[in-house]
Amino acid sequence: MKPFARPVALAIALLLGGTVAGCGTNDAGSPAGSGGSPASTAGASATLSGTLTVFAAASLTGTFTQLATDFEAAHPGAKVSLSFDGSSTLATQIIAGAPADVFASADTKNMTKVVNANLIAGKPVTFATNRLEIAVPPANPANITSFADLARPGVKVVVCAAQVPCGAAARADEASAGVTVKPVSEELNVTSVLGKVIAGEADAGLVYVTDVHGAGGKVKGVPVNIPRATVNSYPIAGVSSSKRSPLAAAFIAFVTGAQGQAVLKDAGFGAP
Amino acid sequence: MARPDVWEFRAVPRWIVALAVLGALFILLPLAGMAARVNWPDFVALVTSDSSRAALFLSLRTAAASTVLCLLLGVPLAIVLARGSFPGQRLLRALVLLPLVVPPVVGGLALLYTFGREGLIGRALDVAGVSIAFSTTAVVMAQTFVALPFLVLSLEGTLRTAGQRYEAVAATLGARPTVVLRRVTLPLVLPGLVSGAVLAFARSLGEFGATLTFAGSLEGVTRTLPLEIYLQREIDPDAAIALSLLLIAVAAVVVALTYRAPRRRHTRPKGRPATAGPPPREAATP
Numbered sequence: 001m002k003p004f005a006r007p008v009a010l011a012i013a014l015l016l017g018g019t020v021a022g023c024g025t026n027d028a029g030s031p032a033g034s035g036g037s038p039a040s041t042a043g044a045s046a047t048l049s050g051t052l053t054v055f056a057a058a059s060l061t062g063t064f065t066q067l068a069t070d071f072e073a074a075h076p077g078a079k080v081s082l083s084f085d086g087s088s089t090l091a092t093q094i095i096a097g098a099p100a101d102v103f104a105s106a107d108t109k110n111m112t113k114v115v116n117a118n119l120i121a122g123k124p125v126t127f128a129t130n131r132l133e134i135a136v137p138p139a140n141p142a143n144i145t146s147f148a149d150l151a152r153p154g155v156k157v158v159v160c161a162a163q164v165p166c167g168a169a170a171r172a173d174e175a176s177a178g179v180t181v182k183p184v185s186e187e188l189n190v191t192s193v194l195g196k197v198i199a200g201e202a203d204a205g206l207v208y209v210t211d212v213h214g215a216g217g218k219v220k221g222v223p224v225n226i227p228r229a230t231v232n233s234y235p236i237a238g239v240s241s242s243k244r245s246p247l248a249a250a251f252i253a254f255v256t257g258a259q260g261q262a263v264l265k266d267a268g269f270g271a272p
Numbered sequence: 273m274a275r276p277d278v279w280e281f282r283a284v285p286r287w288i289v290a291l292a293v294l295g296a297l298f299i300l301l302p303l304a305g306m307a308a309r310v311n312w313p314d315f316v317a318l319v320t321s322d323s324s325r326a327a328l329f330l331s332l333r334t335a336a337a338s339t340v341l342c343l344l345l346g347v348p349l350a351i352v353l354a355r356g357s358f359p360g361q362r363l364l365r366a367l368v369l370l371p372l373v374v375p376p377v378v379g380g381l382a383l384l385y386t387f388g389r390e391g392l393i394g395r396a397l398d399v400a401g402v403s404i405a406f407s408t409t410a411v412v413m414a415q416t417f418v419a420l421p422f423l424v425l426s427l428e429g430t431l432r433t434a435g436q437r438y439e440a441v442a443a444t445l446g447a448r449p450t451v452v453l454r455r456v457t458l459p460l461v462l463p464g465l466v467s468g469a470v471l472a473f474a475r476s477l478g479e480f481g482a483t484l485t486f487a488g489s490l491e492g493v494t495r496t497l498p499l500e501i502y503l504q505r506e507i508d509p510d511a512a513i514a515l516s517l518l519l520i521a522v523a524a525v526v527v528a529l530t531y532r533a534p535r536r537r538h539t540r541p542k543g544r545p546a547t548a549g550p551p552p553r554e555a556a557t558p
Contacts, residue, residue: 086506088505088506088507089505092505092509156406158488161489161503161506163503163504163506163507164503164506183490184406184488184490185406185487185488185489185490185494186488186489186490186491186495187484187488187489188484188489188499188502188503188506192484192485192488192489195485196488199384199385199388199390200388200389200390201384201388201389201390201405201406
């Protein structure tokens with residue numbers, strides 16, 4: 001296959017060329033982070049500059065967007081780049097080498113995965129808690145007033161699948177309340193549950209208190225009135241491979257500090 | 273396959289070959305990367321668990337149903353688009369192809385706000401006691417929505433290249449339109465029809481976003497293989513990878529068994545559409 005030898009070599013050359021070019025752009029984007037703070041100390045906020053990449057659980061979308069803006073205002077020269085997704089997706093991405101500086105998870109399980117991969121600097125800190133609430137359409141067509149109502153025949157209930165944190169919490173709450181819910185759908189994430197309730201497809205959905213809060217008037221919340229309701233802890237930590245650890249530490253301190261806690265409380269999160 | 277009696281022009285510029293190699297690698301390397309991560313000792317156990325089998329069976333069933341639905345709705349649509357002449361034809365074609373460009377999640381939302389309980393049509397259906405959301409029917413509808421353009425596009429192209437000479441001859445011999453369609457047009461475009469149906473089946477098999485948004489996710493009812501993969505990824509990446517490979521294998525087998533590349537047209541120039549004149553002379557274009 002002589003005629004193919006040269007094209008293949010050309011193809012490989014193109015591939016390599018693309019890789020090198022890719023590295024080039026990455027480097028060009030980051031000198032502010034490494035070179036911009038030669039004498040940075042954790043306390044001196046004036047020298048904290050560069051772009052900080054924060055991977056945060058999807059349920060933190062509203063609060064962390066707000067916190068990032070506030071943090072940037074407090075540290076001119078610092079920029080926070082946010083990536084929101086399910087905690088397990090983010091954990092998988094970080095383990096696969098995604099360039100995160102800070103990881104904020106919606107549960108301890110996924111944080112532990114990253115800790116076990118030796119990718120967390122120091123110890124994760126719990127910065128918020130969350131619990132489930134029943135979301136119903138504003139008109140509450142099935143007249144849901146208590147957790148036990150979810151088990152009524154004919155009521156269309158949507159929950160998270162047991163494999164994701166909100167589903168695990170829902171199962172735990174069912175077990176401790178002695179209620180068996182037969183859902184019409186077990187969604188892959190909490191946003192999908194909320195979406196089904198907002199669309200009026202479901203009579204009720206088990207979501208987080210903060211989701212009901214964030215949906216404004218599109219859904220109504222009915223408290224999960226059971227003893228020993230599941231409480232989810234949200235841990236945050238710096239990623240050990242980060243080149244901007246002072247900035248990461250400053251951001252974590254900001255989230256766990258008074259200003260950050262106030263924003264989280266406003267969104268319905270519980271204190272750690 | 274070899275036709276030594278026909279001279280064919282086959283020379284391809286080398287730089288085109290180089291780019292083609294890159295293109296093929298771009299698709300094949302990720303597959304190899306995934307195959308390298310498969311936990312082979314547990315592979316059979318992973319893909320034959322109850323939830324995996326329920327998802328695979330549901331996927332095959334719904335994809336087959338949506339392919340039938342695509343044929344029923346897509347063949348007439350392709351014929352009207354290729355043969356008809358009416359105001360708004362170009363707009364209709366653009367709209368029919370819309371599911372190709374909108375994200376499937378958007379398609380799912382559109383279906384939800386149309387056939388859902390609070391939707392445009394769903395409200396009336398709900399009153400009549402018909403509930404589509406969260407049912408297997410919803411899965412089939414979501415798949416048909418995203419797969420239909422593949423069939424229409426493929427068949428319309430074949431219809432246009434096939435031309436209308438034979439149809440015109442049949443009509444002059446007294447065949448009624450339905451007879452022409454059944455005896456001339458459809459046999460003529462059968463390869464395009466088959467490849468369109470295969471594409472539609474493959475697209476249905478891989479459907480994720482619209483299904484998730486419109487149908488929900490419940491084992492054995494609406495949780496198809498792609499949804500099961502996404503869910504397994506949360507707790508058991510090994511199972512997710514094994515199922516992904518299974519999905520690829522099923523799709524590859526179906527496509528390989530039925531899909532034929534369009535035949536080369538090397539001996540005769542393209543049929544001039546809408547002429548019932550003498551057949552073109554047998555001459556290779558220089």
